Amino acid sequence: MPGFLAACLALSLNVAGYAAEIIRAAILSVPRGQLEAATTIGMERWQALRRIVLPQAARIAVPPLSNSLLSLVKDTSLVSVVLVTDLFREAQNAAAFSGEFMPLYIFAALYYWVICLVLSIGQSALERRLGRYAV
Structure with missing residues (x-):
């Protein structure tokens, strides 16, 4: 089985169980x-x-499903185990080549942080919209 397919299948099954x-x-x-x-x-x-x-x-269901999505974004860094190159793996490869570990790891961390921040802002907007008519 190709690594990308195995990674997608594993992450999908994991999230599907929690979402259900x-x-x-x-x-x-x-x-x-x-x-x-x-x-x-x-x-x-x-x-x-x-x-x-x-x-x-x-x-x-929106808050826990949104948290599950955030967890999925963070779990994508685990796909390097099945030989799928992700952002963190690329940062490791570039750091090994250049010897500048800290700036590249900080960049990767900031990238994940920005993605999670955007998703969190979207989550809070959706929660506000759905909770507008709640008593």
């Missing part, structure tokens, strides 16, 4: 009375899930 559990927990955290009230006013089960339960569950 986060979404399951978010759906179960919506009170059962919400679904019962929706069926009482004549909604079918799929309508109640789509219009009542899933929007509330999405508001609950």
